[in-house]
Amino acid sequence: MTRIFGPIWTAPIVLGVLTVIGLVSALLGDGVWDAVSAVSLGVVVAVGGWYGLRRPKAR
């Protein structure tokens, strides 16, 4: 279990933390706080878009 925990859960945990930062930051203020939100949540969406929309290269 512990041996495979890292490889499986590293990415989901990082994405989860980025989501929390993205959701909370814009609540606390405007301007730079909104930007932090947009970037961190943007990374999460970009990762989803990248893996979800990526097509294998034609061989």
Added chain:
Amino acid sequence: MTPKNVRRWSWIHKWSSLVCTVFMLLLCITGLPLIYHHEIIHALGNEVEAPEMPADTPRANIDRVVAAGMAAYPGKVMMYLSQDREEPDMWAMTLGDTPRDKNYKPLLVDARTAQLLPEPPVEGGPFMSLMFHLHVDLYAGLWGKLFLGFMGMLLIVAVVSGVVLYAPFTRKLAFGTVRHERSRRVRWLDLHNVLGIVTMVWLLVVGTTGVINTWADLLLKAWQKTELAEITAPYAGLPPVTKLGSMSQMIAAAESAAPGMQVKYVAFPGTKFATPHHYIAFMQGTTPLTSRLQKPVLIDAQTGAVTASPDLPWYMVALRVSQPLHFGDYGGQALKLLWALLDIATIVVLITGLYLWLKRGKAAAAKPAEVRAEEAAV
């Protein structure tokens, strides 16, 4: 995880998802236009805007604003007076035959000239009204809300059980692998897992805050029956207020009781959000969070004096914080776009999940060995 546990969690995931999927699809689809309700109302020409004037144009006395609204509907009583932080050039009001009239009339008054603006369409016009009701209460009032809240709870169970199942289903794959060379079922399973895990925290937050929002009416009642009832106990049994004092004095009193805050809205005596003998002014701060926490200030409707400015109890704070976290309306256009994209990703997770269930029989027959090996390996 033992095969027995995998089967157990699979059962939980399957049934919690199946029951709520159709409603979640409805909520995701109707939620999409709701994210952009301002833009859509504007595009449909249903938006009322105050005329352009120099920024330093003095604001009209609020008593004149209220008088202008009341003159538009002789015989009706004031219910609410409110102002959007983003649109300080107009005041919105609602008037009704009684303070709790369900067929209230909304109107807008220019904050600088105290002139009546064109009447805004109810709930932003027929299209947005339809989206709103399908998303919030299915036209079934409190029971509709509570029903959707229950579906939301099932969604939370589905997300949690899905996360539990994520490891056994992806342990042999690098993060984000979608096996395009395999059958559609395998591809869609991978897509379901990837997008499910990417949207996990967002969906948990939007789902949970959505559920909390369905309890808004109940939480408000709880607050009124407990803390608010205590504060207003000395007024119990007094005859209802008939002659209302000056609104400008009320607002000045409310602003001095909540320094640094502005009036978000004023509930008139007898309305759902006030008490029979008090105005309640809900005051907003200047950050996205404090503008939503809305500190209540109770003002004696007869004397115009501040009776109390209680702190909201924890459950009202939770409700008020839940609103922006559900709507995604607190971080400008970028956040709205991300909200919409995450909403679309959720639709993909729902549809791929439904597909995996519909094709379950075929797949089990096609590769029992692999499924068994998968479970045995866990």
